[in-house]
Amino acid sequence: MMTKTIFACVLSVCILSAAPQGARAADNDLPFIAPKTVAAAPYTVELTPGAAVKIALKGNTYVLTSEFSTIPGWAKLEEQAATGFNPVKVAGSTATAETASFTLKREIRKQPECVEVCDTLTNKSGENLPVIIRHQARLPDFTSFRLGGRKIALKRAQAAEPQNPTTIVLTPTGSVGLLALDDAFRIHVLNYGLNGVFGVADQNRVLAPHASTTVRFAIFPSDVSDYYAQINAMRRFLGVNFRIDGGFAFGGGRVDHEKNNEGRELLNRKSSLEDFKTFIGNKDAKFCPSSRVERYKGKYAEGPDWLMVANADFYKEQFAREKEAVPWVQTALYFSNNFYAAEDGKEKYAECRLMNPDGSQADYRDPNYPLWLAIDGNAYAKDLEKTLDFIMFTVGTDGVYWDEFERSAADYHFGDPWDGVSADIDPQTHQITRLKSSVTLLTQPWRLKQVDRIMAAKKYLIINGAPTTDSMLKAMANYKVPRFTETGSITNCLGMHLYSPIALGDHVTERTDVDCYRWMLQALNFGCVYYWYSDQVVCHIHPNLGSYMFPITPVELGEGYIIGKERILTAKSGLFSFGDAAPVETHFFNAQGVETPKTLPTVVKDGKTYYKVELEEFESCALVRKDAQ
Amino acid sequence: MRKHWRGWKTLAASAALFLFPLLAAAECTITVTSDPAMPVANLVKNPGFEEGVTGWDQFSMTAADGVTDAEAHSGKFSFKLIGQKGVNKGIRQGRIGPQEFNPPIPAGTPITVSAWCKSVGMNPDGGACSLSGTISYVDGTDSYITTPVFPKVAHDWIKQTACYVPKKDVKWIDQLYGALYYDQAGQAWFDDLFMAVGKLKLAYKVACPNIKSVRLYSEERGLLKDSGLLAKGTNAAEGSIESPILLDHFIVQVEDADGNVYRERYPKEEPAFAKAAEGETPLFDRFPREILAAGTTESYAATLPAIPAGKSVTLELKARADSENIAGCAPVLQMQLNGKDVTLDKLVERKARFTFADGRDNPVAQGIKVFYLYYAPNFFPIDPQNPYFPTDIPRNDPYTFKFNVTALAKEGKNLFTLQNAGVAGKGSAMIVEGAKLVIR
Known part of the structure; x- marks a missing residue:
């Protein structure tokens, strides 16, 4: 669940972070880490007589069967034969099948590192047709598995993480990854593992009368038994290794001379130029949105109600001072599309309410903050567009910071309009219990339009949270929009593994620049780079690890490090290479995050220059290509 | 009388004494009574198996099941059940209390059941480790009552309590299944079963110079009643609660304006503190x-x-x-x-x-x-x-x-x-x- 980006009260705290890998290892224990040579996986794939997908790779065979609910019972595509279908015809890479209520056309597409499976289902009836869909493989010799990126220590588990809709299973000789692809499948996704059977399911799919839908997913066979090898293959397939231009920090927007609990003044428009330079410069925050959220009649005003109190001159003055102090900084203001707390909401946006199953309006766990649906053309969406215009053109920022972009505290809307694909389905009877609508799917057309508008205005956009649909992922990757995850729980980084691997700092526990540095190391444990969060923290250490993080074009993520085209960042010991012999400058940081001169020995192996990085607890290293400066 | 760190005094009290604030001695009297008086009579016969299986029917037993002195929550004995896959076993006692309640138990009267259980080697996917019970209503119908259920993991002695409030007048309590171990593994021991009908009305009176506050605590439920800060010069206070009858212990705690704290336990037995x-x-x-x-x-x-x-x-x-x-x-x-x-x-x-x-x-x-x-x-x-x-x-x-x-x-x-x-x-x-x- 994404949280709102708001300023928290300050407490003095010292982080006791779990140490990243950093114990010194003997030379022959240090791994050689360089970008893998990407080649098409030498697998073979076929549709079996039962239209299951059979993949063979270096002595391993994986058979993925599929099940589709019918009323009653199931129709299954299995290895030897299909059941419940009448009949199944397999011809090369396609298969057709039919039940009393729907037709199925299956097509498998061989990609360099995966098999893409496309199942087009067509409802033969004039009624809404519920279909529970499961795709699974039996892997009894598995050694470990992850659902949604999380390593599971249970015999049976499930996860529903649209931002990382993966089931990844490691065996002694390889691995298999399942990735839900189409928009509805990602939103509905259920990744599961049950006593050696692993799969990906959609338990909420509905076909409208006579409608067709194509359910897409991908199977990643690999002879490498490693989660990050799977994730990197998926990242290449999705095309999300785009350049992340610069650093980020929330800053400013405080009322004049506002102080924190310790009596220190927070960055505001009356701050000195020196304070602006220190704050922004030491965080290397190319992108520095003001996160100030104002109140209207005592309530936070984060939607169109903000315009009732927003003062453009207030922000213009601050941004002018920021640019005077730091000419390269890119300004932005906070934007959110889920809230309107003013009293007249129910009348003004009567048709835009986000509804609970019981007929009440959903809220942000507080009835003072009801939730609304920004659907293209409705009154709420139109007024939000005015808010965006205010930010981009009245204040004239360089960009927009968009919070809770995919959805807020409610996943589903129970009322009109219907998204056309979602329902609660009874697991026993397979009948529809009730229709429901994904907030993400309902608002997606409008959000895509606004993204296009922002890009057309040549503004930058940074977003809280990973994409949860294929459509949004493609649009975002095309525009190279950086998105991050909040890290109240560091395992949230797993949600960024299929997009821009960026961790926002943890504002609850970070109180000093050393705390922030150590959280950077936690983020690197998940292969993520770091964006600064709390404006309560002024960084006095410069340069710091964050100074060398950007720009970065991810090539590979790993546990403890990230390899980019321009730089390698690591919190783990190893012999690191860019895969060539290009000259590199090295930056070593001690346990307090202070850069300390250190010469790294090199080893040349197979024509590649490896830099020997040996780290103690809380130490880290950045290797930066000189030709990337 | 148990001595505590200075300022804490425990007094035995059985009658209310009225103290004038002019008296120099800081005597504090706390009287606690209840209806019914505690300890409340237990409707279950031979609840701790100290009389063997007297009063209990057994079903699906093997030679290894039964009363044992190897484990006991109190006394010497408990009842042991060995888990068997596919076998539902247990013990039951019929007609708890009188053959027929006359007058009937009025609707809304709580029926409370508790028991102690210890287990090892349970199968979390197996059947229940619990109690069960049925009652018959005056109108001829019957139903199950809510009874304690124990977790399906290994555990030391644990007490579970359940309270059922019938919506109709009850003629009799048909039977209590005092120990059920269904389709399980490992073994479980049951002891100290308890069943009671009705509510406990507990009342307390305090006579003490300059009472600052009076609190009533329960071992099972924590703080039940708090007078808050009383007006200066308060020398008397009283209170009462009404609740289902539980196997419980109470403490009335009085603090005076000087910070002295007085306590009265009810019933008087000390709980079992770990050494x-x-x-x-x-x-x-x-x-x-x-x-x-x-x-x-x-x-x-x-x-x-x-x-x-x-x-x-x-x-x-x-x-x-x-x-x-x-x-x-x-x-x-x-x-x-x-x-x-x-x-x-x-x-x-x-x-x-x-x-x-x-x-x-x-x-x-x-x-x-x-x-x-x-x-x-x-x-x-x-x-x-x-x-x-x-x-x-x-x-x-x-x-x-x-x-x-x-x-x-x-x-x-x-x-x-x-x-x-x-x-x-x-x-x-x-x-x-x-x-x-x-x-x-």
Whole structure:
């Protein structure tokens, strides 16, 4: 669940972070880490007589069967034969099948590192047709598995993480990854593992009368038994290794001379130029949105109600001072599309309410903050567009910071309009219990339009949270929009593994620049780079690890490090290479995050220059290509 | 009369004495009565199996099942059931109480059942380890009643209590299944069954100069009644509660304007406190465990001996947020010792973060002074197949906390404050056991 980006009260705290890998290892224990040579996986794939997908790779065979609910019972595509279908015809890479209520056309597409499976289902009836869909493989010799990126220590588990809709299973000789692809499948996704059977399911799919839908997913066979090898293959397939231009920090927007609990003044428009330079410069925050959220009649005003109190001159003055102090900084203001707390909401946006199953309006766990649906053309969406215009053109920022972009505290809307694909389905009877609508799917057309508008205005956009649909992922990757995850729980980084691997700092526990540095190391444990969060923290250490993080074009993520085209960042010991012999400058940081001169020995192996990085607890290293400066 | 640290006095009292405030002696009289008088009669015959199986029918037994002296919660005996796959076994007693209740038990009258159980080797996917019971209504129909259910994990002696409130007049209590072990593995022991019908009306009267406050505590439920700050010069107070009849113990605690605290236990028996080992100073002397509702604070005094040079003082306790099932964790536990916060940097043996079995990472504290407690129904080990099973906490025990409080503790009087940081009226109760200061 994404949280709102708001300023928290300050407490003095010292982080006791779990140490990243950093114990010194003997030379022959240090791994050689360089970008893998990407080649098409030498697998073979076929549709079996039962239209299951059979993949063979270096002595391993994986058979993925599929099940589709019918009323009653199931129709299954299995290895030897299909059941419940009448009949199944397999011809090369396609298969057709039919039940009393729907037709199925299956097509498998061989990609360099995966098999893409496309199942087009067509409802033969004039009624809404519920279909529970499961795709699974039996892997009894598995050694470990992850659902949604999380390593599971249970015999049976499930996860529903649209931002990382993966089931990844490691065996002694390889691995298999399942990735839900189409928009509805990602939103509905259920990744599961049950006593050696692993799969990906959609338990909420509905076909409208006579409608067709194509359910897409991908199977990643690999002879490498490693989660990050799977994730990197998926990242290449999705095309999300785009350049992340610069650093980020929330800053400013405080009322004049506002102080924190310790009596220190927070960055505001009356701050000195020196304070602006220190704050922004030491965080290397190319992108520095003001996160100030104002109140209207005592309530936070984060939607169109903000315009009732927003003062453009207030922000213009601050941004002018920021640019005077730091000419390269890119300004932005906070934007959110889920809230309107003013009293007249129910009348003004009567048709835009986000509804609970019981007929009440959903809220942000507080009835003072009801939730609304920004659907293209409705009154709420139109007024939000005015808010965006205010930010981009009245204040004239360089960009927009968009919070809770995919959805807020409610996943589903129970009322009109219907998204056309979602329902609660009874697991026993397979009948529809009730229709429901994904907030993400309902608002997606409008959000895509606004993204296009922002890009057309040549503004930058940074977003809280990973994409949860294929459509949004493609649009975002095309525009190279950086998105991050909040890290109240560091395992949230797993949600960024299929997009821009960026961790926002943890504002609850970070109180000093050393705390922030150590959280950077936690983020690197998940292969993520770091964006600064709390404006309560002024960084006095410069340069710091964050100074060398950007720009970065991810090539590979790993546990403890990230390899980019321009730089390698690591919190783990190893012999690191860019895969060539290009000259590199090295930056070593001690346990307090202070850069300390250190010469790294090199080893040349197979024509590649490896830099020997040996780290103690809380130490880290950045290797930066000189030709990337 | 039990002596405590200065300012705490326990008096035996059986009659109310009216004291004029002009009397010099600081006598404080607390009278507690109940209807029915406690201990309340138990409707179950031979509830602890001290008479063997007298009064009990058995079904699906093997030679290994039955009354045993190898384990007992109290007395010498308990009833043992060995798990067998596909076999539902148990014991039952028919017509609990009179053959027929005359007059009938009125609708709305609570029927309370409790039992103690210990188990090893249970199958979490197996059948129930529980009690069961049926009643017949005056109108000729019958129904099951709510009865205790025990967790399907290995556990030491645990008491479970259930209360059923019939909506119609009850003619008789058909039968009580005093021990059920269905399609299970391992073995379970049952002891000290209890059943009662009706409500307990408990009343107390206090006569004491300059009463500041009067509180009523229950061992099973925590603080039941709080007078709040009474007006200056209050010399008498009284109160009452009404609740289902439970196997419970009560304390009426009176504090006067000088800070003296007086207590009266009801019934008078002392609860079974764990014996303190050398170097240990227990912090709880009211009950072995403390129950704090969300948003409440309690303070406890303890006297430490001199702390030898080179020794450390550790604060140790077990804590959970009360819940029917294991359900994650929440920031609940907050503590002070001698007015200073017990903070994250003092935590020993545990790291600042831990991981659930489903892969999610969690902090052990919110900020530096509010600690996350597991939602749990008891302190027993969590099934490794539970998604909330903590994979990287020592002994996989998320309930035990130890803090090095050497810098906060002192020789002599120490004041320990517990706070349930949950939202009053919304958060769960916090259960704390075994709180102690240890010098080692």
